[in-house]
Amino acid sequence: MEDLERLADTDAEPMGLDRRLTEYEAWIWYAPSGGSVSPELVAEIQTEMTAIATRHGYPERASEKQKSSFDFDAAKWLAGHQHLASPELLRDDVWAFQTCVMLQELVVWRYSARQRARFAGGVRNTLQRLWMRGRTLDLGEEAGSRRWRLLEGLSEDAMVQIFERASIASDPNFARAIAEGWLTTADRIGRARMEDVMRRATKLLRLRNQIIDLSFLAPEELAAEVSLAFSRSSAGIPQVDPTDDVRDDKRPFMSRIGRAFRGTGVGRGSLSN
Structure with a gap:
C-alpha cells in the first residue's frame, strides 16, 4: 500500500510483467490447488484489462460515464473468458494479486490509492466485483443480443x-x-x-x-x-409516462430542470408578462 501511495503521486512508468513478479516476490504465494501457474493467462488479463481501460480514458482522469463503461466491458470480458470459470477464481487472494500487483495502476485510476477495499480481495475488489457480476448476470450465448442486458441495465x-x-x-x-x-x-x-x-x-x-x-x-x-x-x-x-422514452436518471440535468419548469407553466409566456 505504501508503493501505491507513491504511485498516485508520481508519473512513473508502469513496471513490466517480469519485474512485477520479481519486485513483489516476497508477497506472492501459490495455493496447492493441483493446477499450474499460467504466466500467459496472467499476461493476457493484464493486457486486456489495460486495453479496456485505455478505451475509456486511462490514464487520464475519467468521468463517471467512462468508469461505468469500463466496468461493463471489463465484466463482460472477465465473465466470458473460458479460463476464468475455475472455482479458484472464488478465492479472494487471486483477485488481491491482480489488483495489488498486476493492475495496481488501473485501480488507482478507477478509484484511488487510498481505497484499500478496492485492492483487498472481497466483494469490493475492483475486478472481483466485476467478475462476480458478469458470471452471475450472464444470460448465455443462447440469449443472443440480449445476453448482457441485466449487466448493462x-x-x-x-x-x-x-x-x-x-x-x-x-x-x-x-x-x-x-x-x-x-x-x-x-x-x-x-x-x-x-x-x-x-x-x-x-x-x-x-x-x-x-x-x-x-x-x-x-x-x-x-x-x-x-x-x-x-x-x-x-x-x-x-x-x-410511456411516451417518454428517456428515463429521468439518464436525462441531462438542464433538460430535467426545463421539464420541471414546463410542468409548472413557467416558460409558456409567464416571464414575458
Missing part, C-alpha cells in the same frame, strides 16, 4: 444491493430474478425512483427467504415472489 446501487449481500449473491438464480424484477419495475416507475424501492424489496425478499427457501422454488414461482416484493415496495408510486 442495472444501476450501480442495484448491483451493490445484490452482490454485497451473501444471501442473494450466493444464489445466481435468485440474483438474476431480482435483477429482472428491478428492470421491470424501473420501466414502470422510472429508474430515478428505484433506490429506495430496491432497498425495501431486498429486505422483504431476505425476510421471505428465512421463511421459505427461495432457492428451491421453480423459476416462475421465484419470479412471482420477486414481483410481489417489488410491487409492495413501489406501491403508491405512479407510472412514468
